[in-house]
Amino acid sequence: MVKARIAVLVSGGGTNLQALIDAQKSGIIKSGEITLVISNKKDAYALTRAEKAGIDSLVIEKKGNERFEEQIIEALENNETDLIVLAGFMCILSERFTKKYENRILNVHPSLIPSFCGEGFYGLKVHEAALSYGVKVTGATVHFVNEIPDGGKIILQKAVNIEEGDTPEILQKRVMEQAEWKILPEAVEKISKTFVKE
Numbered sequence: 001m002v003k004a005r006i007a008v009l010v011s012g013g014g015t016n017l018q019a020l021i022d023a024q025k026s027g028i029i030k031s032g033e034i035t036l037v038i039s040n041k042k043d044a045y046a047l048t049r050a051e052k053a054g055i056d057s058l059v060i061e062k063k064g065n066e067r068f069e070e071q072i073i074e075a076l077e078n079n080e081t082d083l084i085v086l087a088g089f090m091c092i093l094s095e096r097f098t099k100k101y102e103n104r105i106l107n108v109h110p111s112l113i114p115s116f117c118g119e120g121f122y123g124l125k126v127h128e129a130a131l132s133y134g135v136k137v138t139g140a141t142v143h144f145v146n147e148i149p150d151g152g153k154i155i156l157q158k159a160v161n162i163e164e165g166d167t168p169e170i171l172q173k174r175v176m177e178q179a180e181w182k183i184l185p186e187a188v189e190k191i192s193k194t195f196v197k198e
Contacts, residue, residue, distance in 0.1 A: 014046025
């Protein structure tokens with residue numbers, strides 16, 4: 001069996017990348033293999049996680065770089081990437097990019113889409129919005145990426161209860177532990193299966 005080749009795009013600490021690395025080790029992800037990590041920030045801790053796991057990584061900075069997406073595409077093509085996973089990647093990708101990899105880019109978003117999503121909703125802002133709105137249930141969503149921020153087809157969702165005394169930080173941690181780190185590996189395995197060559 002030839003596994004799907006997965007590239008993970010990151011910007012920060014890489015906790016979702018770690019969840020994928022762990023899921024690969026434990027056999028949750030068996031139809032795919034992470035073969036490349038790309039970061040738009042040279043000091044992203046996610047790069048250290050990739051190095052510890054023996055995964056090739058590279059930095060392609062966006063600031064002042066007119067060829068940012070072209071360089072990512074070149075790296076993906078050289079890696080023969082089947083599936084792209086955005087794991088805390090803080091850059092909006094152009095329509096040209098998302099069309100090129102239609103139904104091949106996954107993202108995890110820390111709410112139950114269509115709530116608290118779209119442009120401007122990322123990181124703690126999502127959890128702040130959920131708490132200030134007073135919703136009783138939030139969660140995470142894995143979806144395909146298209147040209148609309150958080151607008152692609154939903155693959156998996158998992159709900160997480162909001163508890164008395166939650167702060168955005170506490171809620172963020174619970175959503176990661178109870179939802180993001182569970183459904184992201186499951187979704188990656190589900191979509192990887194479609195690329196597997198016997």
